[in-house]
Amino acid sequence: MQQAEIADPFVLEVIDREEPHAGPGQVRVRVRAAGLNPVDWKIAASPAAAERYGITAPAGFGNDYAGEIDEVGEGVAGFAVGDRVFGGARGRAVAEHAVSTVGTDLLAHTPDGLSDEVAGSLLIAARTADAAVAAVGATPGDTVLIGGAAGGVGVLAVQLAVAAGATVVATGSAGNHDFLRELGAIPTTYGEGLVDRVRALAPSGVDAAIDLQGTETALAAIELGVPPVRIATIAAGPTRPAGTIATGGVDAAPDALDRIARALAEGTLTLPIQATFPIERIQDAVQLLRGGHVRGKVVVTV
Structure with missing residues (x-):
């Protein structure tokens, strides 16, 4: 997979290239599935974003992947040929092979019972959801407002907050409301009138908030009286309201990937795949x- 130019619109082409190999401290993974994230297309479309992530054209595409190791470099411990794994390779995930440096790139063993499609969608979504829920300190008795709750990060954040004992009010499009109820949330629509709708759904007030799309939820939470130190954002950028918490996968607990992957394999968490494309x-x-309006994840199979 190659992108000749960082621009919008951008064109991705399937090309033949020289096969990569694992060097010292590296493993090569035969990729089976690559889950897409909004940041992937934003990097591809924006020279400024690409520069921030160290991506230059011609470039590959994607970050999250899952498959099995088919080559192990010298000095690698804990991984062997044939192991099913999932991880990340920024700008290199949507490809037949991805080479990862053990200890530098995030790489984890895929639990039995977890599909490559779900495992290949986990790296960014799982770590970001874990970090966001931890950042606001969701505890039993809290009411947590989560904006953008039906996407990949949101689906996991809702379930993690519910598992922590919180009551969750979740924003999403009307078509996702029944699904959000199944996750244990109280759904509502986003947009104009959000504050009034949340007040009606949570008459005792809101204690914390997680904004997964921009600033609408964060601003609504401030108006609802939530202290800024209990409001987390992941995509607000320079417009983030003062005093709120900017967080992301880098802030996740060290065990987040393994813990969430195991829960998905056991069926105590769910991450829907809306569509799979070759x-x-x-x-x-x-x-x-x-x-937009994707429920869960979009996956590319290789």
Whole structure:
């Protein structure tokens, strides 16, 4: 998979390239599935974003992947040929092979019972959800407002907050409300009138908030009287309201990936895959992702 130019619109092409190999301290993974994240297309479309992440054209695409190790470099411990794994390779995930440096790139063993499609969607979503819920300190008795709750990060954040004993009020499009109820949340729509709707749904007040899309939820939470130190954002950028917490996967607990992967394999958590596309239809996958309103994840299979 190659992108010749960082620009919007961008074109992704499936190309033949020289096969990579694992060097010292590295493993090569035969990729089976790569879950897409909004940051993937934002990097591909924006030279400024690409520069922040160290991506230059011609470039690959994607970050999250899952598959099995088919080559192990010298000095690698804890991983062997044939191991099912999932992890991340920024700008290199949507490909037949991904090479990861053990100890530098995040790489974890895939639990039995967890599909490559779900495992390949976990790295960013699981760690970001874990960090966001921890950042606001969700505890039993709290009411937590979560904005953008039906996406990959949101689905996991809702379940983690519910598991912590919190009551969750979750924003999403009307078509996702029944699904959010199944996760244990009280759904509502986003947009104009959000504060009034939340007041009606949570008459005793809101204690914390997580904004997964921008600043609408964070600003609503402030108006609802939530202390800024209990409001987390992941995509607010320079518009983040003063005093609120900017967080992301880098702040996740060290055991977050393994813990959430095991819970998914055991069925105590769920992460829906809305659509799966073969690599030849990568542009269709990106178009669906960019359109918003995705429930869970969009996955490319290789």
